[in-house]
Amino acid sequence: MRRRFVLAGSVAIAFLIIATPLANNGSIIDVFGGREGNALYRQSIDSDGDGYPDDEDAFPHDPSEWKDTDGDGIGDGSDPFPFDRDNDGFNDSVDLYPYGDAGFRLTIGSVLIFNEVDPFDTTGEVFFTLSIDGQDMGRLDDGGDPWSCEVNVERRLDVPFQFDVDDCKRYVDIVLTMMDADGVSYELLDIDGASTNTCSLHLTLDITTGAWTRNGPDGGTSGPYQGTVWFDGDDAIISISIDLVAIQQTRTYEWRFNGANYQLQTSITTMDYAEYRGMDVRRHMVRGMTNVQTFVTSDDPIVQDIADELKLIAGSKGFDDVQTINFALSFCQALPYSTDADTEGINEYWRFPVETLYVGTGDCEDTSFLFASIAEAMGYDAIIIILENHAAVGIQWDMPSGAYLQLEGDDAKYYYCETTGVGFKMGSMPSTQEGKVRYLVQVE
Secondary structure, three states: OEEEEEOOOOOEEEEEEOOOOOOOOOOEEOOOOOEEOOHHHHHOOOOOOOOOOOOOOOOOOOOOOOOOOOOOOOOOOOOOOOOOOOOOOOOOOOOOOOOOOEEEEEEEEEEEEOOOOEOOEOEEEEEEEEEEOOEEEEEEOEOOEOEEEEOOOOEEEEEEEEEEOOOOOOEEEEEEEEEEEEOOEEEEEOOOOOOOOOOOEEEEEEOOOOOEEEEOOOOOEEEEEOOEEEEEOOOEEEEEEEEEEEOEEEEEEEEEEOOEEEEEEEEEEHHHHHHHHOOOOOOOOOHHHOOOHHHOOOOOHHHHHHHHHHHHHHHHOOOOHHHHHHHHHHHHHOOOEOOHHHHOOOOOOOOOHHHHHHHOOEOHHHHHHHHHHHHHHOOOOEEEEEEOOEEEEEEEOOOOOOOEEEOOOOOOEEEEEOOOOOOOOOOOOOHHHOOOEEEEEEOO
């Protein structure tokens, strides 16, 4: 099928033959005039000359690497953790939580103080401290302030706190201490009761089962527990629960659009990242661009959440469709540019949108895949534009001016969107890219 690209106000800039299997021998013809034969011929190609055919080589253009055991995009030769599926820094051989970064959520449910903690005062100003495996994790309080708790009156808190733990250590020692802030001094409140040697709760969490026990320094043990448990001390009683969780990494993105500052946050777990990083796909250009569509993931929940948030912000500002598209484009443009050689140590590594959002950087195809995914999730028709040593996005719209690409025999106009330079609007094509278009790829 023959397609022609047209730049508004200029002559046709390229003819494209979209990769199409031929009925006679299954060959593929592309714009560069190359021909690939049958499967045996393809298997004999060794692009990097390392002795491993491209079909068996995870890095067909890197002679120093050919195998990627954990599928994280880093060759075994340079990967310090070649068996680390969740990319949390713990090898699968020692990782007790191999499908994510292990953590726990401690929820303080209710507090009831028995005894008057201050002379002539029936209210206690309480907070907690926490240590994990002997490391002080600081105060647990109400945004920097203690909670006011009336003596003999239950105070419902229901406040969760989340902590990361080492995935290679099955049992996690947790010490929870309750304090009363008395002016300039602090008073320790007994919440253990079962121990004669400590006022704090000494707990042990098993990250393989999620169960936890109370273990006093004097040898007393109770549990295992799951769910909410009440603990009765000499000074107060509290209810807590501990749940095993996969740590979510909150990402904050900041950018400017039309002179105003914007910020957006999203949570991406290491497992979300590892799931895409471990996908068995070719992460570089192949003949016919047959792998490009795979990298546009408009149906991913994380991408959809970001698209929804961008639309919500755009709506609150009264943006029209063109402004909304440019607003989403500016979000992608603000991600720092980096080469694959700098970030991955290889010449080419195509990232999925969630990967780009997780690492917070990328090159032209990474931000193009991201923007195309967001645009599609927002309801706009996007295409990927492949140029000489570059990639961009086209958005189907109808504007009075601007650079667009058009399929021969089709009235739809796809306006060029540059994702690697801050300030480019839809329809603005850098002069350095004129005449270099090679492929259009309809992503959905």
